[in-house]
Amino acid sequence: MENPSQWPPANSQSHIPPPSHPTIERLPSPALPGPSGSNTSPTPPKLPPRPVTFDSSTIHNAEETLPRSASTDTLVASKAEEELSEVQLRELYDDEEIDRFLHLFSAYVQEVRVPGAHHVEEPPEIVRSPSRPESDVSSISGDVDGYAPVAQPAARVALDFIIPLLPPARSPPPEFTLHRLKLTAQRAYLAIEPLYSYFIVRALRLVTWQDPNTSFLYCAAYWLSWYHDVLFAAIILRLLYALIRRKVLPYPNLAELREHRRQVDRAQEFGAAISMRLVASPAFGVKDVWHVFKDLNHSRKLKKAAKASHPKNGENDGETIAVDPTSENTLIIEESTDSALQITQNQADDADLKRIGLHVLNEITDLFERIKNIFLWRQPATSIMYGLILIGLFFVSLLPVRYLTKTAGFAVGVFFWHVIPVITAIPPPERARFPPLFSGVPTDAEYAMELISQRVARGLDVKPKPRKNRSRPSVSELGASGAAGTEERQAKEEGSSTSINWKKWGERITSTKERTGDLKKIFQDGQWKNSDSWLSLNPLVPKVATSSGMPEPRLETHTFAAQHLKSPGLITLTSGTLFFTPLLSARAKLTISLEDVLGVKKTVSTHGVSVRYAEASEDGRKEEKEAKFMSEDGVKYGTLCLASGLLLLYFCLSLLSFNCSLQD
Numbered sequence: 254m255e256n257p258s259q260w261p262p263a264n265s266q267s268h269i270p271p272p273s274h275p276t277i278e279r280l281p282s283p284a285l286p287g288p289s290g291s292n293t294s295p296t297p298p299k300l301p302p303r304p305v306t307f308d309s310s311t312i313h314n315a316e317e318t319l320p321r322s323a324s325t326d327t328l329v330a331s332k333a334e335e336e337l338s339e340v341q342l343r344e345l346y347d348d349e350e351i352d353r354f355l356h357l358f359s360a361y362v363q364e365v366r367v368p369g370a371h372h373v374e375e376p377p378e379i380v381r382s383p384s385r386p387e388s389d390v391s392s393i394s395g396d397v398d399g400y401a402p403v404a405q406p407a408a409r410v411a412l413d414f415i416i417p418l419l420p421p422a423r424s425p426p427p428e429f430t431l432h433r434l435k436l437t438a439q440r441a442y443l444a445i446e447p448l449y450s451y452f453i454v455r456a457l458r459l460v461t462w463q464d465p466n467t468s469f470l471y472c473a474a475y476w477l478s479w480y481h482d483v484l485f486a487a488i489i490l491r492l493l494y495a496l497i498r499r500k501v502l503p504y505p506n507l508a509e510l511r512e513h514r515r516q517v518d519r520a521q522e523f524g525a526a527i528s529m530r531l532v533a534s535p536a537f538g539v540k541d542v543w544h545v546f547k548d549l550n551h552s553r554k555l556k557k558a559a560k561a562s563h564p565k566n567g568e569n570d571g572e573t574i575a576v577d578p579t580s581e582n583t584l585i586i587e588e589s590t591d592s593a594l595q596i597t598q599n600q601a602d603d604a605d606l607k608r609i610g611l612h613v614l615n616e617i618t619d620l621f622e623r624i625k626n627i628f629l630w631r632q633p634a635t636s637i638m639y640g641l642i643l644i645g646l647f648f649v650s651l652l653p654v655r656y657l658t659k660t661a662g663f664a665v666g667v668f669f670w671h672v673i674p675v676i677t678a679i680p681p682p683e684r685a686r687f688p689p690l691f692s693g694v695p696t697d698a699e700y701a702m703e704l705i706s707q708r709v710a711r712g713l714d715v716k717p718k719p720r721k722n723r724s725r726p727s728v729s730e731l732g733a734s735g736a737a738g739t740e741e742r743q744a745k746e747e748g749s750s751t752s753i754n755w756k757k758w759g760e761r762i763t764s765t766k767e768r769t770g771d772l773k774k775i776f777q778d779g780q781w782k783n784s785d786s787w788l789s790l791n792p793l794v795p796k797v798a799t800s801s802g803m804p805e806p807r808l809e810t811h812t813f814a815a816q817h818l819k820s821p822g823l824i825t826l827t828s829g830t831l832f833f834t835p836l837l838s839a840r841a842k843l844t845i846s847l848e849d850v851l852g853v854k855k856t857v858s859t860h861g862v863s864v865r866y867a868e869a870s871e872d873g874r875k876e877e878k879e880a881k882f883m884s885e886d887g888v889k890y891g892t893l894c895l896a897s898g899l900l901l902l903y904f905c906l907s908l909l910s911f912n913c914s915l916q917d
Contacts, residue, residue, distance in 0.1 A: 416686075422685050434611060438524040439523065441617065483651070489643055500636075620691070820836075822836050831843075849866045850866045861881065
């Protein structure tokens with residue numbers, strides 16, 4: 254038997270091992286036991302080269318290779334963001350909100366129409382009719398569609414005082430699609446998850462006494478407030494503190510911006526997981542199995558009925574029975590028609606249920622977004638109003654208990670005996686005109702729309718500038734990292750920005766002085782009565798101006814590649830005119846004034862837009878015409894949809910600004 258010392262070396266020409274993985278090469282090879290005098294174990298024979306395997310340490314090192322490069326990029330970006338001022342952080346936050354809104358706008362908005370811009374020959378197709386004229390409202394009787402009001406005085410109050418004050422009816426909910434469900438799930442996650450993580454998780458930590466000192470402190474404060482009858486007042490003071498804090502301190506700071514980005518990443522993963530789960534679900538459900546069973550049972554009953562209609566053997570001997578050969582076929586045709594109608598009705602019901610479910614989810618998300626935006630001061634006048642309401646509730650909560658009981662009983666009695674009868678007296682079609690809760694506060698989409706309109710008014714670019722891609726984890730990385738990885742990442746980011754930035758503190762002092770001066774100017778000469786004067790105090794309004802202090806006087810132009818009548822070219826959209834210029838022409842082939850535009854619709858099949866406009870004919874009459882533009886933006890489906898959505902958004906902004914100028 255050969256001695257291991259006589260084996261050929263590894264680098265000899267007799268045997269060359271296969272190349273190993275780079276991570277394996279860094280590992281120290283285990284030391285082989287040298288030959289000893291006492292040959293207690295048999296010498297292993299020559300074997301072929303073993304396949305490359307990974308032990309636990311190797312896998313751990315290999316997994317750490319990729320995150321190191323990503324964390325390096327994140328660290329460089331974090332250091333660059335730490336040098337940004339608060340205004341630049343605000344612009345960065347607004348850019349990300351606008352980018353998120355553009356995808357939402359492209360998925361939901363399909364058509365924009367101008368109501369009452371011009372009167373043409375076919376107004377029903379291009380003009381949106383108002384909800385109900387005042388003459389029809391005054392002529393509504395107490396009985397609408399067989400609906401009888403509870404009491405005549407309540408009906409009169411509803412018809413004379415409530416219905417005329419209601420806003421126009423909102424547009425019907427859109428059709429259900431998986432893409433819309435994905436975006437709605439992302440919005441719901443962003444609106445609800447921070448509330449859950451901040452309140453519910455902290456409450457669970459307190460109630461389980463994970464930190465005994467903190468739980469004891471909150472427990473003592475709770476029972477002391479309860480003993481002195483100021484528990485409700487303490488809760489209102491906490492809400493007032495959260496409201497005033499967002500007004501005094503700037504939003505967002507660097508930590509809040511990073512946390513918002515992490516929430517957006519998790520929301521995207523959540524929406525993608527929901528859409529993938531629905532796509533992978535089976536095509537047949539419980540209702541389909543029930544329909545198949547119902548059809549089989551129905552056919553069995555038909556066979557029994559056909560047998561019962563014929564006489565048995567021995568009955569009616571000697572009589573001739575006339576059988577209509579078409580009766581059975583007619584019965585089968587009628588049953589198949591009824592079955593087809595029932596299937597169509599069931600499909601329509603399923604589509605309505607999906608649409609209603611998507612609409613309810615949107616309404617809940619809008620409610621949470623409005624509540625969040627109250628504390629973010631995205632509508633300063635409304636936030637001040639709710640702040641005054643909280644102050645009033647605070648003073649009411651300081652009243653004795655018997656007065657509080659009487660006040661609560663009075664409010665419940667007024668609502669039960671007087672408000673509900675008035676609401677039930679309103680006809681059901683008019684109840685759809687009720688505004689949602691906190692309707693004066695904008696949602697995230699409405700806030701992004703306001704930012705876009707401000708940028709258009711200043712002549713700035715609407716679409717955010719492309720930035721370096723941030724390293725976003727995938728679904729598997731998010732699931733593998735867990736809470737420990739998130740806390741470690743947060744600790745690293747917070748630790749990198751623990752040093753005091755005196756430059757930012759100087760900017761804060763300067764901005765505080767400027768806001769104080771603006772506040773003094775508002776209270777001079779009665780300017781506080783004008784609601785527009787308070788907009789200067791909104792910390793979320795971007796302050797963009799030239800060196801002279803005035804907005805930059807440049808022409809607002811937006812250009813898109815498109816195809817019109819088999820000729821490729823460019824669409825140029827200005828604040829008042831739409832031009833289409835072919836590639837081989839120096840002049841515009843089509844010129845449409847936005848004053849004559851009647852409607853803009855996004856076409857899904859061609860990934861473009863269809864513009865309806867009124868053009869004066871030779872006899873002076875207005876004729877409706879339509880110009881269709883197909884996108885020339887390449888092959889990617891998402892890029893084409895986003896380009897058409899952007900074009901539709903620019904049309905919408907231009908039309909809205911034109912209508913506002915007409916009203917002024």
